[in-house]
Amino acid sequence: MSQPNPGSLHHDRAYFDHAATSPLRREALEAMACAVPGNPGAIHDSGRAARALLEDAREEIASLLGVGPLEIVFTSGGTESDALAVIGGVRDGLALVSAVEHPAVGGLTSPWLLGKRCEVLPVDHAGLVDPDEVGRHSGDLDVVSVMAVNNETGACQPVSRVAEVAHQAGALMHTDAVQALGHIPVDLDEWEVDLASFSAHKIGGPVGIGALWVRRGVELHPVSPGGGQQYGIRSGTQPVALACGFAAALRACVxxxxxxxxxxxxxxxxxxxxxxxxxxxxxxxxxxxxxxxxHLSIAGARGADVVMLADRDGVDLSAGSACHAGVSRPSPTMLAMGKDEDAASSGVRISMGYTTTDADIDRLLAALPAAIHKASGAR
Known part of the structure; x- marks a missing residue:
């Protein structure tokens, strides 16, 4: 099993923010160090060597996911993968996304979506979508996006059932599987999805690379122009070292x-x-x-206060999603689940990863009572 990398964490702290990012694995670091320099699109010797490493990494990732290497498109991370899938999947119809998506997808409901139409699929009090709601948009639907595992609560959506209804409506089915990879079984055929997003740094790979799985036969419109790399879906020079690190991290994870x-x-x-x-x-x-x-909701306290107080005791937590640019505000996910603004501001996320130990859990449970008590008094 992988061991924590020296220097990857402050060793006097208990880290419970793996859903935001996991420390770089030793295997990933070593794989990146062995990568040769060179443009994998070049025809000279250095370029061919880089290309060989890149395609080896692609094949390894594809094999571990149970898919074909030609179905793996490297991106800069989960956020770009989501945008490529949703924006690239909409033609003249509608994109339908759940109300509890990561901001990378949820943000596409804004006018920024290149003038394309996007509507929100509501959720229940557990944060789950009703697959039957998808069918109400049939006839005008191009793509449906529902995440596999929620990044705040960990709730697993009924992805395969949503996909079945989406396909009956003639739509593509995309799932943001960033929080699923390495934490629950990922079976893309069983899920019946057409597109799936992944990110390396959530599993101990390097920051700056992700992947979009595009089922064979699915056509996406490019989101940005470029040199036509990766079948024209995602142009740009591909990062060989990062791809090698991603593949090594996924192998260790599996x-x-x-x-x-x-x-x-x-x-x-x-x-x-x-x-x-x-x-x-x-x-x-x-x-x-x-x-x-x-995910905890703490009556009478702000989640951010609990996080700051636990921080003083050497415990790293998160107040809801880590992807809102450091701004403390009511969680859109909690609001979508029917909570009021106070309750939606009271959340604390505990997320574990490959470095978590029994001692970390001991420290967490020792720090939480005082942090909650003080935070409740501060409000």
Whole structure:
């Protein structure tokens, strides 16, 4: 199993923000160090060597995902992958996205969507979509986007059921699988999706690279012009070293999957047992969740205050999603789930990863009571 990289974390801290980013794995760092320089699009020797490494990485990632290498498009990360899928999938019709999507997808409901139409699919109090709602848009639907695992609550959406209805309506089905990779089983054929987004740094790979899986036969319109690399879907020089790091991280992730998911589930049950003893703490749960994410709503407190107080005790948490440019505000996900603004501001996310240890859980449960008590008094 992978060991934490020296210097990848402050060793006197307990890190519970893996849903934001995971420390770079040793395997990824070593793979990147071995990558040769060169433009993989060039025909000289250095270019051919770089191209060979790039395609080896693509084939490794494809094999680990159970898909073909020609279906893997490298991107700069999950955000770009989402934009390529949703914007590139809309033609003359409608994009339908769930109300609890990551901002990379949710933000596409704004006029920024290049003049294309985008509507929001509502969710219930557990943050789940109703697949039947998708069918109400049939006849005018180009693409449906519903994330596999919510980045705040860990809720697992009924992706395959949504995909079935989307296809009946003649639409493409996209899922943001960034939080799913390495944390729940990912079976793209079973999910019946056409497009899926991934990000390397969520699994201990390098920041700056992701992938969009495009099922064979699916056509996307390019979002930006360029040199026509990667079948014209995503132009630009491809980052060989980052691709090698991504492949190595995914290999390590797959190799340790059973061990880590069992540990996360055990630690999750321990944290949940503690939560049940705290009258002011509510776990925002769903029927099926990622074992590595726990979202707490704390009555009478702001989540950001709890995070700052826990930080003083050496515990790294998150107040909801980490992808809102550091701005503390009510969580759009919690609001979509029917919470009022106070409740939607009270969230604390605990997210585990490959570096998490028993000692980290001990430290978390030692720090939370005082942090919650002080935060409740501060409000």
């Amino acid at each position: 190799d340790e999957f059973d061990t880590m998911t069992a540990r996360w589930q055990s630690w999750r049950e321990r944290v949940m047992a503690w939560c049940r003893q705290q009258p002011e703490v509510t776990v925002d749960d769903a029927p099926v969740t990622s074992p590595s994410i726990i």
